[in-house]
Amino acid sequence: MNLNRPARLAALAALILGFAATTALADDAAPAAPATTAAPAAAAAPAAASDAGDPTQSPAIELSAATQPPNIQRGKLVFQTTANCVNCHGWPGDGSTGKNPRSPGIAANLRQSQLDTNTMIQIVSCGIPGSAMPYHDSQAYKDTRCYGQLLKDFAPDQQPSPGHYINAQDIINVVAYVQQKVKGRGAITKAECEEYFNRPGAAACQDYQ
Secondary structure, three states, X not given: OOOOHHHHHHHHHHHXXXXXXXXXXXXXXXXXXXXXXXXXHHHHHHHHXXXXXXXXXXXXXXXXXXXXXXXXXXXXXXXXXXOOOHHHHOOOOOOOOOOOOOOOOOOOOHHHOOOOHHHHHHHHHHOOOOOOOOEOOOOOOOOOXXXXXXHHHOOHHHOOOEOOOOOHHHHHHHHHHHHHHOOOOOOOOHHHHHHHHOOOOOHHHOOOO
């Protein structure tokens, strides 16, 4: 099926949301939680598709390349290494433990994020011009896929910053990881820390309860 870009964005958002619900049930989580979380974001996807004339709603990437269900473990690896999200957002995604001098303690707190799936995909792909948040789509700002703008449209001090480029599938993977393992978490716990580092008794986890 040859879907247009907004429809592909909506389809991939639904894929992440559906995968999250399935994973939560498999983990014996309360069945009401995925339904409550999924409904608003699922409803947002068609809205983005129907509002394709608004450049801020334009799809960020050519999503036809991302055809597999999201892989949470791969998303974690992308967060840690390939996209290097951990340097600014910190391993728990709280925005205060990163070490990148470009973003000293001002990265977004992903644990408190209110972004829906579509918006998160777009921001990972296109970054946020005028801020330290970089773009990770190698074709961003070479055409108008990102906010309807080209690189030459920005003043020098407002140009979006390039990050480590990742493909469409890995953008989906890292967004799924953030949504399932980071977004909505409360206080950082020792158990969460040890799960992240995959090492019981990890030195980095000693200060948590």
